[in-house]
Amino acid sequence: MKYxxxxxxxxxxxxLHLVTSGHQEGQGxxxxxxxxxxxxxxxxxxxxxxxPMTKSLSLHLTEEGYRKSRELFLRxxxxx
Numbered sequence: 437m438k439y440x441x442x443x444x445x446x447x448x449x450x451x452l453h454l455v456t457s458g459h460q461e462g463q464g465x466x467x468x469x470x471x472x473x474x475x476x477x478x479x480x481x482x483x484x485x486x487x488p489m490t491k492s493l494s495l496h497l498t499e500e501g502y503r504k505s506r507e508l509f510l511r512x513x514x515x516x
Contacts, residue, residue, distance in 0.1 A: 439513040447512065 452467045454475065459465035476488035476495070484501030497505060 437510075438515050439509070440515050443513050 451471070454472045455468040455470070456465040457467075473488070476485065479485045479501070480488055483498055484504055485498065486496040488495050
């Protein structure tokens with residue numbers, strides 16, 4: 437599958453804004469490498485991922501979550 441890497445980069449950067457802290461003008465900010473736990477909790481409540489509050493560094497997408505993630509990826513990033 438071909439996709440627009442620049443759009444992906446911009447969306448990931450936008451998502452990183454959700455998990456930034458300690459911004460200092462002219463110095464930038466820190467961001468967690470993972471996704472915000474509140475977002476993960478909402479995805480879990482919607483049935484798109486299994487319980488994210490485990491020690492594992494990965495998470496499991498349900499079948500519905502996998503289909504939705506693919507649909508969204510194609511909608512936002514696929515090239516014509």
